[in-house]
Amino acid sequence: MSEPTAFFSELLSSLPSDWQAPVEALAADVLHANTPLRLVLLGGFSVGKSSLLNMLLQAPLLQTALEETTALPTFIEYAAERSMSLIGPDGSQLPLDDAQFAHVTTHAPEGAVCAVLNLPQPWLKGVSIIDLPGLGSTSAHHREYTLTQVRHADAVLYLLSPRGPSAADMETLQIIQQAGKRVKVLVTHWDEVEAAIARGEKAPSLEQWAQQIERAAGLRVRLATSHHDGLGREDILDFVERARDDLQSIRLRRFQAELRPVLENALGHNAEQQRACEVESEQQAQALHQELIERKQRLADFKSNLYGEQQADRSRLSQQAGASVRQQRQQLVQQLDEQAANLSDETEWAHFGQVGGQQLDAAIRTIASQFCELSQHYGALELPAADIVELNLRLPVPEPVAAEDFIDIGRLTQLQQALTEQQDTEQAICQKQVSLQVHDMDEHAQTLHALTLQQQALASQPLPMTVQQTGNGNGAFIGRLVGEVADIGLMFVNPTIVGAKVAALVGKGAKVAKAVSTTVRVVKGVQQGKTSVRGVPQPIMEKLGGLEMLSLGYWGERMGQALSGQMEIEVVDPQAMAEREAALAELELQRQALRRALSRNEDIANERQLTGWALEHSQKEQARLLGELEQLKQHAEQKHREALQQQQQNRLNQLQRSSEKARTQWLQSFDRQASAMDELLHNRVRSYWEDRVEALLNERLQDIDLLAEQAQASAQDKQATLVILAEQAQALQRTLDTLH
Ligand SMILES: Nc1nc2c(ncn2[C@@H]2O[C@H](COP(=O)(O)OP(=O)(O)OP(=O)(O)O)[C@@H](O)[C@H]2O)c(=O)[nH]1
Numbered sequence: 001m002s003e004p005t006a007f008f009s010e011l012l013s014s015l016p017s018d019w020q021a022p023v024e025a026l027a028a029d030v031l032h033a034n035t036p037l038r039l040v041l042l043g044g045f046s047v048g049k050s051s052l053l054n055m056l057l058q059a060p061l062l063q064t065a066l067e068e069t070t071a072l073p074t075f076i077e078y079a080a081e082r083s084m085s086l087i088g089p090d091g092s093q094l095p096l097d098d099a100q101f102a103h104v105t106t107h108a109p110e111g112a113v114c115a116v117l118n119l120p121q122p123w124l125k126g127v128s129i130i131d132l133p134g135l136g137s138t139s140a141h142h143r144e145y146t147l148t149q150v151r152h153a154d155a156v157l158y159l160l161s162p163r164g165p166s167a168a169d170m171e172t173l174q175i176i177q178q179a180g181k182r183v184k185v186l187v188t189h190w191d192e193v194e195a196a197i198a199r200g201e202k203a204p205s206l207e208q209w210a211q212q213i214e215r216a217a218g219l220r221v222r223l224a225t226s227h228h229d230g231l232g233r234e235d236i237l238d239f240v241e242r243a244r245d246d247l248q249s250i251r252l253r254r255f256q257a258e259l260r261p262v263l264e265n266a267l268g269h270n271a272e273q274q275r276a277c278e279v280e281s282e283q284q285a286q287a288l289h290q291e292l293i294e295r296k297q298r299l300a301d302f303k304s305n306l307y308g309e310q311q312a313d314r315s316r317l318s319q320q321a322g323a324s325v326r327q328q329r330q331q332l333v334q335q336l337d338e339q340a341a342n343l344s345d346e347t348e349w350a351h352f353g354q355v356g357g358q359q360l361d362a363a364i365r366t367i368a369s370q371f372c373e374l375s376q377h378y379g380a381l382e383l384p385a386a387d388i389v390e391l392n393l394r395l396p397v398p399e400p401v402a403a404e405d406f407i408d409i410g411r412l413t414q415l416q417q418a419l420t421e422q423q424d425t426e427q428a429i430c431q432k433q434v435s436l437q438v439h440d441m442d443e444h445a446q447t448l449h450a451l452t453l454q455q456q457a458l459a460s461q462p463l464p465m466t467v468q469q470t471g472n473g474n475g476a477f478i479g480r481l482v483g484e485v486a487d488i489g490l491m492f493v494n495p496t497i498v499g500a501k502v503a504a505l506v507g508k509g510a511k512v513a514k515a516v517s518t519t520v521r522v523v524k525g526v527q528q529g530k531t532s533v534r535g536v537p538q539p540i541m542e543k544l545g546g547l548e549m550l551s552l553g554y555w556g557e558r559m560g561q562a563l564s565g566q567m568e569i570e571v572v573d574p575q576a577m578a579e580r581e582a583a584l585a586e587l588e589l590q591r592q593a594l595r596r597a598l599s600r601n602e603d604i605a606n607e608r609q610l611t612g613w614a615l616e617h618s619q620k621e622q623a624r625l626l627g628e629l630e631q632l633k634q635h636a637e638q639k640h641r642e643a644l645q646q647q648q649q650n651r652l653n654q655l656q657r658s659s660e661k662a663r664t665q666w667l668q669s670f671d672r673q674a675s676a677m678d679e680l681l682h683n684r685v686r687s688y689w690e691d692r693v694e695a696l697l698n699e700r701l702q703d704i705d706l707l708a709e710q711a712q713a714s715a716q717d718k719q720a721t722l723v724i725l726a727e728q729a730q731a732l733q734r735t736l737d738t739l740h
């Protein structure tokens with residue numbers, strides 16, 4: 001069994017049972033903590049703490065200056081790689097570069113708890129060195145924090161200026177001594193002392209200073225010297241190494257130092273009880289009675305004062321907490337408003353939501369850390385040391401609340417609220433379902449139907465674009481027709497080129513060919529009969545054979561030639577005549593057919609001409625329609641633009657409404673969380689005053705009643721109690737004696 005464990009087991013067995021729980025808690029806190037050696041550097045500001053660390057680390061890593069420099073506690077620890085970071089109240093780590101590290105350690109940004117410098121220097125293994133703001137610094141908070149660090153430290157490097165120990169140094173050294181820390185005291189700036197000696201000044205007596213310290217602070221130390229150029233480095237590294245090796249016994253010493261007042265309290269109370277049991281004569285009983293009455297009166301006075309103290313403390317905290325919440329809320333409102341004003345598009349919505357949430361979170365975290373700071377400064381009650389001992393009134397140390405606890409309670413409240421709202425909604429739905437009637441259902445169905453119809457009507461509305469397209473198509477068609485009609489018209493203006501023009505017309509394209517399809521059919525009939533026509537030259541026959549050559553001009557021209565061709569009739573051959581006549585008749589037939597075809601063409605041309613007039617009119621109408629169409633188009637475009645603008649405006653309004661809603665929800669969430677955190681702070685303070693301080697006072701008052709009762713008990717009972725008390729006192733004393 002290791003030394004601390006063996007000591008602790010023995011201690012517990014010797015303690016009266018009602019003192020065991022607080023001692024176990026203390027042991028868990030100090031004795032059994034598995035953490036590196038905590039070494040703090042202490043001393044007045046500008047005494048050279050950071051310079052000394054730079055000297056030990058052999059690099060200018062920490063900021064030094066003549067004025068108050070270190071503002072943020074800085075932990076220096078071993079790691080395989082060099083890194084720097086800033087620790088937030090929730091334990092978050094923000095990596096820093098050299099410049100940022102220099103800035104934060106000298107400016108202590110709001111909400112930061114400490115900075116950490118990790119270095120791969122082997123001598124730092126198993127050690128956590130803490131560079132603190134100087135004692136006696138302008139900030140009261142710094143002093144508070146420094147003393148807390150002293151409480152939790154295992155070892156202290158205490159730096160004295162070359163002027164020797166001041167009253168403030170003595171006070172702190174006494175605290176350190178009582179807390180059982182391993183201490184090394186150094187006189188810094190020794191180079192300046194050496195320079196002064198060289199100038200002929202008297203050397204200070206380190207021995208004398210050590211004696212003064214022993215007298216004033218009860219601490220026996222050997223004073224060492226150092227300066228930032230390296231003096232004392234080996235000595236200090238040796239101290240660190242030994243302290244690390246002796247960590248267990250240092251912690252045991254710390255534990256014992258903190259245990260001492262607890263045991264002394266118990267022993268004091270035991271002595272009072274024994275005195276009460278030892279009362280024998282009436283006179284002694286009277287004296288004790290008188291003493292108890294006086295003590296009770298003092299406690300009662302103290303208790304009634306306590307109410308005023310408590311009220312003052314609570315209202316001070318309440319004001320500070322309120323101011324902090326108001327400031328954060330105002331800032332949050334401003335941030336959310338700015339963000340909402342910049343919101344102009346739905347695509348920014350996700351980003352808006354994300355940033356708003358982050359701003360709310362940051363505001364909550366800021367008040368959490370401010371509340372955490374506030375929670376370190378309540379319950380300040382100055383009691384004269386004599387009263388503390390005499391009345392056995394060692395007040396409990398007020399416990400600060402961690403920022404994370406505030407955040408947790410805020411979130412919890414918010415979740416509870418959300419849950420309640422959800423339950424309310426569900427309940428409302430259930431109630432509605434119960435009271436729902438059939439006619440309500442019909443009414444809903446009809447409304448749904450009406451809505452569907454409206455939707456359909458909207459969907460079927462024509463768009464302006466359709467009208468425009470139609471107009472364009474007509475224009476093109478009319479243009480094409482006009483060209484063709486002009487072609488046909490020209491044929492009639494100059495009948496000599498009738499054939500060629502008709503052929504050109506036919507050749508122009510499929511559409512006109514279709515228009516003269518009747519003619520084509522006639523011509524085809526003529527073509528089919530031509531083989532029996534004698535006297536028609538073969539090439540003509542072949543040309544007539546091609547459908548693509550079915551041009552009226554061509555045919556007319558050729559036919560004319562054939563008919564005008566000279567026929568030589570020398571012998572009248574009736575058969576030949578008959579044949580010729582038949583051929584002529586045939587040709588006549590064909591000519592007639594052609595004439596008919598031509599007249600059909602004429603009709604068509606006339607028709608077309610007439611149509612041309614109609615078209616002219618139609619063109620005008622078309623132009624008018626086109627004008628109207630253009631107007632309509634412009635009107636439609638204008639409407640379209642207006643609709644787009646309206647749509648844009650609607651979207652903006654919708655966005656604005658949504659952002660307003662989000663803003664309200666964020667602020668509600670902030671209010672809810674802030675008020676839960678405020679409640680936690682007040683509950684903690686109230687519980688400290690009412691549950692702990694008042695409870696302690698009540699305990700003491702009860703003690704007095706118990707003592708009075710014990711004094712009144714029978715001689716036999718007193719004797720028995722005395723035996724038990726004496727045994728307990730012995731055990732307590734034995735334990736106390738084992739403490740260093
Ligand atoms: N001559 C001399 N000057 C020193 C020595 N140590 C520190 N200084 C100077 O004293 C000033 C204060 O030194 P710091 O190291 O910043 O002191 P500190 O104790 O860390 O100060 P705070 O952070 O403000 O509490 C600086 O200008 C240092 O250069 C030393 O041994 N000799």
Ligand SMILES: [Mg+2]
Binds near residue numbers: 069
């Ligand atoms: Mg410093």
